[in-house]
Amino acid sequence: MTADSDTSLFSGLGRLVVLVEDPDAALAFYRDVLGFRVVHDRTTDGYRSLHVGVPGQEAVGLWLMTATGGREHELIGRQCGGQPLLVLYTTDLDAVRAHLRGHGVRVWGEREDTDSRSLHLADLYGNVIVVAQVRRAAPSV
Secondary structure (H helix, E strand, O other), X not given: OOOOOOOOOOOOOOEEEEEEOOHHHHHHHHHHHOOOEEEEEEEEOOEEEEEXXXXXXXXXXXXXXXXXXXXXXXXXXXXXXXXXXXXXXOOOHHHHXXXXXXXXXXXXXXXXOOOEXXXXXXXXXXXXXXXXXXXXXXOOO
């Protein structure tokens, strides 16, 4: 089977794995600060499967995976080599900035382009997240 413009090999994007030291602390940040919802939280044979997603888009989300072993622990907060882990979209960047600062989250790299505004933040492990507000194009007359 080959992928082309009319067909796809996949039916959707699922979870981005985020290595964490403490899944409860990570959950508190993503749920209580960023407003994600728990999509799936089950522990089987001592292994916790914890998935969170943006409300209304729970098919896509994050799998907050507890790091096991030395190499995984080394990658916590650095899985993307210093590049952003993900981009979140908003319709009100000013409200997001105020909310984040109200929770003591450091915000930096604020930028304004012709088609968007954005800022950077880090989760509790240092993973960089970009928040962007995309401007709608003016209707043509």
